[in-house]
Every structure is written in C-alpha cells, then in structure tokens.
Amino acid sequence: MQSKRTSTNPSGSSRSNSTTNKSVKTIQSNHSTNLSKNATPASKNAAAAKVCSPTKQQQAKNTKVISPSKASSKTEIAHFIASKENNSQKQKTKETVAKPTEKDLAAIKIQTTVRRFLGKKTLEKRRKEKQEYEQKMEELDKQAFLYLCRLEQEKAEKQQAKEQEEKRRKQEETKRKKRFLEAAFDGNVVSMKQILKEVSDIDDKNGLGNDVIGRSLRTKHLMAIIECTDANENTALSEAANGGHAEAIKLLLENGADPNTIGQFRRTPLYRAAFAGHLEATYMLLENGADPRILGGDSQSPAEVASVQAVKEVLENWKIETTETLLKQIETAKEKILNEDKQRREAETMKLEEFVNELETEYKVKQKKLEFAYCELNKRIHEHDVCMSEGFDKPELTESAIHDQEFEVENAKLELESAREQLAKARLALRESSKTVDEETEEELPGLKVVIKELDDVLFRDVGNRIKDSGKWPCVIDINGQAGTFLRYRDTNYVCSLRPADMEVNNIRLSLLGAIRFGKPFVLDMMEVDMFETCVDIFDKVMKGLMNSIMDKTIVNEDKYKTLIKSTDGPEYELTKFNEIRTSKFMFILLTKNPTPSEKLMQLMYLIRVVVPI
CATH class of the missing domain: 1.25.40.20 (Ankyrin repeat-containing domain)
Structure with missing residues (x-):
C-alpha cells in the first residue's frame, strides 16, 4: 500500500527534496554568519566542522535525497569557508604585530654597529695571532736550523780535532x-x-x-x-x-x-x-x-x-848449536810477549764485556721507560677521545695531560738515544778488541742499504729474489721513520708494539689472520724500543709458539692458521675462503728505529737498512 502511494505521487517526493535542500542552505548560511560575527577562530573552526559534518541520521537521510553532484558542492562550500576564515585570521595577526619604534630601530642600529665593530676587532685579533704564530714558527724554524747547524759544526770540529790530534x-x-x-x-x-x-x-x-x-x-x-x-x-x-x-x-x-x-x-x-x-x-x-x-x-x-x-x-x-840454543831462548821470549799480549786482550775483553753488560742493563731500563711512556700517552689520548665523545666540557684538562706525557716521551727518547750511542761505542770497542791485527778493518753496520724510493722494489717486488733466497723475513731498520709512514699507507696490516690497543690478543689474531687470508704483509713496528721478546710473549697468548711459526713460515700451512679461526669471525674467515694463491703472498715485516738490533734478531731476519741519500 505504501509503495503504491510513493509511486503514485512522485511530485510530492521531489517537492519535499527541494524543500529540504533549501532548509539546509539556510541553516548553513545562518551558521556561517553567526560564526563569523561572534565566534573565536577555534569556535569558528568547530562550528564549521559541525556544519560540514552532519550527524549519521542526517547523512542517512541526505544519502537518500541528495545527489552526488550536490554532495560535492557542499564539500567545496565547507573548504571555501575554512580558507576564508584562515585568511582573515592571518590578516588580523599581521595587524596585531606592532611596528618597531624609533628606540627599537636605534637599538638595532647600535647592536649592528657594535657587532660589526666586535667582528672587525676579532678578525684583526685572529689575523694578528696568525701572523704572530707564523712569525714564531718561522723563528723556531730558524732557531732549529741554526741549532742543527751548530750541532753539525761542533760534531765536525770534534772530528777534525780528533783527526788533527x-x-x-x-x-x-x-x-x-x-x-x-x-x-x-x-x-x-x-x-x-x-x-x-x-x-x-x-x-x-x-x-x-x-x-x-x-x-x-x-x-x-x-x-x-x-x-x-x-x-x-x-x-x-x-x-x-x-x-x-x-x-x-x-x-x-x-x-x-x-x-x-x-x-x-x-x-x-x-x-x-x-x-x-x-x-x-x-x-x-x-x-x-x-x-x-x-x-x-x-x-x-x-x-x-x-x-x-x-x-x-x-x-x-x-858453533851452530849455540845459535840454535839462543834461537830457542829468543822464541821463548817472543812467546812470552805474545802471551802477555793475549792476556792483555783477554783482560780488555773481559773488562769491556762487563762494561757492555752494564750498558745493556741500563739500555733495557731506558727501553722499558720509553715503552711505559708510550703506553701512557696512548692511554691518555684514548681517554681524551672518550671524554670528547661523551661531551666533556673541559677538554683543556685532558689536552694538558697529553702534552705533559708527550714531554715525558721525548725525554725518554733522548735518554734512550744516549744509552744506545754509549752501548754502540762499547760494542764497537769490544769487537775491535776481539780482532787480530789482520782483521782490523773499518766497521760497517750490517744490512742491505737502500733509500726510501728503492724500498718498494727491494721489499715488495723483491728484485733479484734476495729476500726469498735468504729464507728469512725482512727486518727494516729506519732511524728516520720514513719506512713506517710508507708501510702504514700501503695495503698492510700494521700493528704498533707500543700501542696497547694494537697489542690486544684478539687484534693480533685478526690482523695476522686477515694478512694470511687476503695475502697481505703483516707489519710489526717496534719503533725505538727492542720489543721482540715482549712481542713473542704476547703472541704466545694468541697461540703457543706463534712467533716461531711465523719465523719458520709454517704459519701459512692450513693446520696452523686454522687454529686462529673462531666461529665469531664471520663468513669471510671461514676455512673454505682461504686459498693457497693468497696465503702464499703473506709476508711478515719487522720495523724498527733501533740502528743496532740484538744479535738474535740480526741472525733471524734479513736486514734492510734505510739510509738518507747524500
């Protein structure tokens, strides 16, 4: 019955829809007028949202009576109202911002002038400080050059006086x-x-x-x-x-x-x-x-x-018999003189050996002192880095501690150098006293002498196969430190024996294992200190007899290096990733600034001495 009425009166339905639309428009216009006149910006936005967001029942009714085109026009109206309100709000905000007064402008001008003046003064001060610094450095360079010249002059004068004497x-x-x-x-x-x-x-x-x-x-x-x-x-x-x-x-x-x-x-x-x-x-x-x-x-x-x-x-x-008897007496007298000379040499040698032993003991003490100074310096540098990373606001304290320790290191270096020179002279005198007259020749330091430019050909390329034929690993002796810089910037695994972080057991293991895995040189830098025996003890903590395995070159055998691999090392260090082509390129290089290494070290290694070209 109801459906029939609806179908029989279509005009009534359309009239009701049009009436509804007109009432909605009237309500929206009334609401927008009230919002714009009386409401705050927040209330306006809330009201607009209420107008634009009808209830569920209204939405249900509107869904039945409003067409899609008319629904979209309502949304556009809501957006237009919101944008208009925002523009009016911005305009009011601009009006409320007060313009700077004359006092404000004067203050701004004063501040600008003062800041410009202070900036110029700061710039002039920094330029002056830079100029003074450059002048000071230039003066220090001159003083250092004059000091070196004076040292060389004194050395030459002493040598000349000695030669003249x-x-x-x-x-x-x-x-x-x-x-x-x-x-x-x-x-x-x-x-x-x-x-x-x-x-x-x-x-x-x-x-x-x-x-x-x-x-x-x-x-x-x-x-x-x-x-x-x-x-x-x-x-x-x-x-x-x-x-x-x-x-x-x-x-x-x-x-x-x-x-x-x-x-x-x-x-x-x-x-x-x-x-x-x-x-x-x-x-x-x-x-x-x-x-x-x-x-x-x-x-x-x-x-x-x-x-x-x-x-x-x-x-x-x-009578010839008398002559023969006298000749025997003469021969006995000569033997006596020779025995006295032999006893003299033995006594001199014994005395020099005692003196050398004393100097060696003193030299070892100086080495330990320098080793401790280096370790302490590296520790303070590490502490400074940690403090800076944690936001420490007084870095000058840690920097001062670093500078003080650097001074201690330099003093220890000078003391070690003096002890080394005295020990070298005593050893030279001991060698000379042990020689016969026919053996007394000019003493030369052992080792192949090369300049730094030739180090690549001699050390890595091994031109002439001298290192290979010797069956030993190379020991590079460089008192100037150029070889250390050269080797650090090459593709090597570099370990400094005086840096505690480098001498950690796990770091040594990974550095050595990586050098074997990728066929790279493993460089052990002892710097000025004879740290070989200490390094042997530390390497034994990694693996018993590790240094001996390195020296006799058995470390490149699979049964040796596989004991260094751990499950936590990652897939790159799996045993299947090692191959003979790469492991055969492994090289152990010992680097030192000590011009006279121990006799044991000189016998174990092939010596390469870096000299300064004249």
Whole structure:
C-alpha cells in the first residue's frame, strides 16, 4: 500500500527534496554568519566542522535525497569557508604585530654597529695571532736550523780535532822513530835511552797502569820503537850493526830486539856487520842469537861477504848449536810477549764485556721507560677521545695531560738515544778488541742499504729474489721513520708494539689472520724500543709458539692458521675462503728505529737498512 502511494505521487517526493535542500542552505548560511560575527577562530573552526559534518541520521537521510553532484558542492562550500576564515585570521595577526619604534630601530642600529665593530676587532685579533704564530714558527724554524747547524759544526770540529790530534800523534811518532834510527846508526846511546823514556812518559801521561793491560800496552809501545824500520825496512839494530856500535846493539838486544830481522836486499844485521867488517858488533850479535846461516839477497852468507879476515874466521868457527840454543831462548821470549799480549786482550775483553753488560742493563731500563711512556700517552689520548665523545666540557684538562706525557716521551727518547750511542761505542770497542791485527778493518753496520724510493722494489717486488733466497723475513731498520709512514699507507696490516690497543690478543689474531687470508704483509713496528721478546710473549697468548711459526713460515700451512679461526669471525674467515694463491703472498715485516738490533734478531731476519741519500 505504501509503495503504491510513493509511486503514485512522485511530485510530492521531489517537492519535499527541494524543500529540504533549501532548509539546509539556510541553516548553513545562518551558521556561517553567526560564526563569523561572534565566534573565536577555534569556535569558528568547530562550528564549521559541525556544519560540514552532519550527524549519521542526517547523512542517512541526505544519502537518500541528495545527489552526488550536490554532495560535492557542499564539500567545496565547507573548504571555501575554512580558507576564508584562515585568511582573515592571518590578516588580523599581521595587524596585531606592532611596528618597531624609533628606540627599537636605534637599538638595532647600535647592536649592528657594535657587532660589526666586535667582528672587525676579532678578525684583526685572529689575523694578528696568525701572523704572530707564523712569525714564531718561522723563528723556531730558524732557531732549529741554526741549532742543527751548530750541532753539525761542533760534531765536525770534534772530528777534525780528533783527526788533527791523531795526525799530530802519528807525526810525533814518526819523528821519534826517525830520531831513534839516526841515534842507533850514530851509536848515540844517550839519545836512544832518552827516546825510550819519552815513550814511557807518554804512557804515564795517558794513565796506563801496571796491571796486565797496562804492562802489555807499555811493552807494545816500547817494542814499536825498538823494532821500528826506515823506508828500506832496516831496523834500528840493523843500523847500529852497520855502524858497528856495540853499546847501541847491546841496548837494543836487552830491550828485546830481534837479531834476525831481514831488511833491504834480504840482509840481516849480522850480514851488514860482517860486510862492514865490525868484529865486536859481529861477535855481540852471534852471542845474542844472530843466525850466520841466513843468506842475503845475493845468496851469500855473512861469512862469505865479510870484509875483514877476523870477522870471517869468527863466523866460520862459530858453533851452530849455540845459535840454535839462543834461537830457542829468543822464541821463548817472543812467546812470552805474545802471551802477555793475549792476556792483555783477554783482560780488555773481559773488562769491556762487563762494561757492555752494564750498558745493556741500563739500555733495557731506558727501553722499558720509553715503552711505559708510550703506553701512557696512548692511554691518555684514548681517554681524551672518550671524554670528547661523551661531551666533556673541559677538554683543556685532558689536552694538558697529553702534552705533559708527550714531554715525558721525548725525554725518554733522548735518554734512550744516549744509552744506545754509549752501548754502540762499547760494542764497537769490544769487537775491535776481539780482532787480530789482520782483521782490523773499518766497521760497517750490517744490512742491505737502500733509500726510501728503492724500498718498494727491494721489499715488495723483491728484485733479484734476495729476500726469498735468504729464507728469512725482512727486518727494516729506519732511524728516520720514513719506512713506517710508507708501510702504514700501503695495503698492510700494521700493528704498533707500543700501542696497547694494537697489542690486544684478539687484534693480533685478526690482523695476522686477515694478512694470511687476503695475502697481505703483516707489519710489526717496534719503533725505538727492542720489543721482540715482549712481542713473542704476547703472541704466545694468541697461540703457543706463534712467533716461531711465523719465523719458520709454517704459519701459512692450513693446520696452523686454522687454529686462529673462531666461529665469531664471520663468513669471510671461514676455512673454505682461504686459498693457497693468497696465503702464499703473506709476508711478515719487522720495523724498527733501533740502528743496532740484538744479535738474535740480526741472525733471524734479513736486514734492510734505510739510509738518507747524500
């Protein structure tokens, strides 16, 4: 029945819809007028939202009676009302902002002028500080250069004075020998004794004692005068025999002169005395062991060249058995002198060894001091970094502590350098005392000498296969530190033995494992300190006998390096990722600033010494 009424009165439905639309528009206009006149911005927005957001029942009714096109027009009306309200609100806000007064403008101008003035002053101050800093640095550079020049000059002056003193000493010694030879030829025994006394006085002046070393050196210096020769290799005894001076011959023989020395033309003192016809000189020589069987350069004996018959008869009638007995006595005397010299050398060596041991102990103490200073410095730097990352507002405190520790490090370096120089000199003296006369040559530091530009070819390319053929790992000695910078910026795993963070067990393990895994050099920098034994102990904490495995190159074997791998190392360090092509390129490099490493280290490694080109 109702459906029929609805279908039979369509016009009634349309009229009701149009009436509804008109009433909605009237309500919206009334609401918007009231909102714009009386409501605050917040209430206006709320009211607009209520108008634009009908209730669910209204929405249900409107859904039945409002077409889609009319619904969209209502939404546009709501947006228009909201935008208009926002514009009016902005306009009111602009009107409410007060314009700056004259006082405000004056204050702004004053502030601008003051800030400009302060900015200029700050800029001028900073420019002045920069200029003063540059001038100060330039002055410090000049002072440092002058100081280095003065040091080099003093060093050169000391070397020159030493050379001049040595030259003067040799000249005096040469003159003394010449005077002694002339006195022996002239038979001036007084002058000869005076010259021998001069030698003894010089030894007293130089502080030679009467112990084993002192007695041996005194005998050595005395024999250097007694056995001196001229340009023709004739001794003082030969000159005295040629002159026929029996007293001079007696003095020389009593002081250990050899009666059978061979001089020019292979002539002995007996040959020359017989040739000159000096009977007394000939007889004295025979009684002191001169051998009449020694032939001269002309293949003649002293008896055959004797110019006086009496001399010839003495030589021909002389019993050779007596000469042989005297020769044994002379040989015994020579052996005694040699034994004294040997005892002197042994005593000197023992004394020097004790001195070297003392210096080595002191040197180790200085090394420990420098090691501690470096560790403390790295610790303070780490603390400073941590404080800065946590927002510490007084960095000058930690920076001051770092500067103080840097000063301690520099002092420790100077002390270590002084101890190293003293130890090197003592070791040099010990080596020289252990040598024989034939072995005394100029001492050179061991190692292949290269400049920094050649280090790539020598160390990494191994041109000539010297490192490979030696079967040892290289040890780079560089007192200037250039090699350290070079190796740090290469593709290497670099570990500093004086940095606690680097010497952590896990860091050493990963650095070594990474070098083997990717075929890279593993660099261990000991800097100025001999840290090898300490590093051996730390490496043993990673794996027992790790340093020995590195040194004998068995660390690149799978059964060795797989023990270094841990499950937490990640997929890159899985055992399947290692291959022989990369592991064969592994290299261990030891870097040090110590110019004289330990004997053990020099035997274990192939030494490469970086020198500064002249």
